[in-house]
Amino acid sequence: MQLFIKSIFLCCLFFPLPRTKDSMYHALTYATILEMQAMMTFDPENILAAGNTMKEAQAVCQRMSEDNCAVIFTSEELHAEVCYAECLLQRAALTFLQDENMVSFIKGGIKVRNSYQTYKELHTVLQSSSYIHGDNHGHFEGGVKLGVGSFNLMISMLPTRTLRLLEFVGFSGNKEFGLQQLTEGAAGQTFRSFLCNMLLLCYHTFMSFILGTGEADVEDAEKLLQPYLKRYPKGSIFLFFAGRIEVIKGNLDAAIVRFEECCEAQQQWNQFHHMCYWELMWCFTYKRHWKMAYFYADLLSKENAWSKATYAYMKGAYLSMLTREECQPFRENEVALFRQVHGLKQKIAGKSLPTEKFAIRKARRYLTENPVTLPAPPLEMMYIWNGYTVIGKHKDLTEGMLKTLDEAQAKLESRTEFSIDDQCLLSLLRGLCLKHLGHQEEAEHYFTLVLCNETQIKFDHYLVPNALLEHGLLCLEQGRKEEGIKLLETAKQSYKxxxxESRTHFRIQAALHKAKATGENGIHTMPSSP
Known part of the structure; x- marks a missing residue:
């Protein structure tokens, strides 16, 4: 069966239909491939096809788990149960994408909870003394580790207020336990080892970086990636993660090469190209190569449907950094682009995208007859995506960004309704650059300056809790733990x-977790059912 399971992925790619009606693994794998396509394209037809296929896969798993009514599960029934839990979780994701009404949210939430409970019960089976290891025990155990690890990791990262609500309805998560389960799952030779590995890579190179303090575990990510990259040197997904690792390390030129290799490696799924375009856009932003950054934002706006509003905003942002002469070759101008942003917004899972909402708010000042220009929009959006931790690894890049902030400061228009907001924004970004250059007292001065102007800020209220967050992180770096925690708690409790907001709370949560870590190495267990 091990050889059989390992071959399923390729079989489903070329001969999906014959076995998907009677094989749970064929059915699940084929449905998963369609779900990946739906998630990457947001195409309604792809979403519908993936949903129907996943529903059929769930029916296959359910039929196999109910063939025997005995109290003790057979090996096949256990496999069917773990596949069923995966189907539930993936169907929930599609439900959130497919509709925007409250009924869809309730249906999706029920699926997620049922999947969570199933994984908990299967984890209990694994721990039971009466459980007997069958020939295919590894594949079953790998499936449980994938589900249990994923739930624990994701839930543990949520902000406190969200976590308390989830705990009230029966969810709970332990970050260390989740990472342990996924690491053990990745180390095995099972059907789901690859999925555990990919999830860990996503955590180390994206989630812990963007939603954390920007301190990704590069060493662990490289250990996870290298065997795959060595075996599949032209594999797009592996080249992409290799590029992400180079970005986090601050090796921007090496990252650009990796992302370009990823685009050249395959032509079937353009969505991989779009992921690379997004990363290349930021690489050139960090290098202050505004024209190249605009080039990739323009490609995304023409080819990709993920967030047209964000792409239009970024295009306007990059053009705003160029002189009038430099803008002449382009057929667009920043004012026209910023005025397009609101009309391009969309909803996913019934919610407006946070980055789009941010871009729309920032672009509003261009809707007037005589707009007040944004001072340095690419540098502000860089902060939203934690980019200063990247340039902070290079003195020349950080000093260059500080010079750009000086230029923006010189162009600030006085006596407008945006003056204080713009000044506070530049103070926050200047403080970040100074912190990374080692000028900690000066950095603290600029963070404090934002707080001193709190009552005069009219629009960009996000600046105050983020200034508290950065000030708190600075205190932690200096060993002023109590002061740092106090600032972080103030940022968490006093503003809404x-x-x-959610992204800021994710970062506060990560900072507090780091500050309050006890260093205990006890063995964690899966939280019990409520």
Missing amino acids: NYSM
């Missing part, structure tokens, strides 16, 4: 309803 501001732009990108």
Whole structure:
């Protein structure tokens, strides 16, 4: 069966239909491939096809798990149960994408909870003394580790207020336990080892970086990636993660090469190209190569449907950094682009995208007859995506960004309704650059300056909790732990309803977790059912 399971992925790619009606693994794998396509394209037809196929796969798993009514599960029934839990979780994701009404949210939430409970029960089976290891025990155990690890990791990263609500309805998560389960799952030779590995790579190169303090575990990511990259040197997904690792390390030129190799490696799924375009856009932003950054934002706006509003905003942002002469070759101008942003917004899972909402708010000032220009929009959006931790690894890049902030400061228009907001924005970004250059006292001064102007800020209220967050992180770096925690708790408890609030709370949560870590190495277990 091990050889059989390992061959399923390729079989489903070329001969999906014959076995998907009677084989749970064929059915699940084929449905998963269609779900990946739906998630990457957001195409309604792809979403519908993936949903129907996943529903059929779930029916196959359910039929196999109910063939025997005995209290003790057979090996096949256990495999069917773990596949069923995967189907539930993936169907929930599609439900959130497919509709925007409250009924869809309730249906999706029920599926997620049922999947969670199934994984908990299967984990209990694994721990039971009466459980007997069958010939295919590894594949079953790998499936449980994937589900249990994923739930624990994702839930543990949520902001405290969200976590408390989830705990009230029966969810709980332990980050260390989740990472342990996924690491053990990745180390095995099972059907789901690859999925565990990919999820860990996503965590180390994206989630912990963007939603954390920007301190990704590069060493672990490289260990996970190298065997695959060595075996599949032209594999697009592996080249992409290799590029992400280079970005986090601050090796921008090496990252650009990796992303270009990824685009050249395959032509079937353009969505991989679009992921690379997004990363290349940021690489050139960090290098302050505004024209190249605009080039990739323009490609995304023409080819990709993920977030047209964000792409239009970024195009306007990059053009705003060029002189009038430099803008002449382009057929667009920043004012026209910023005015397009609101009309391009979309909803996913019934919610407006946070980055789009942020871009729309920032672009509003261009809707007037005489707009007040944004001071340095690419540098501000860089902060939203934690980019200063990348340039902070290079003195020349950080000093260059500081010079750009000086130029923006010189162009600030005085006596407008945006003056204080713009000044506070530049102070926050200047403080970040100074912190990375080692000028900690000066950095602290600029973070404090934002707080001193809190009552005069009219629009960009997100600046105050983020200044507290950065000030708190600075205190932690200096060993001022109590002061740092106090600032972080203030940022968490005292402010709400501001732009990108969830992302700020994710980062505060990560910072507090780091500050309060006890270093205990006890063995964690899966939280028990409520």
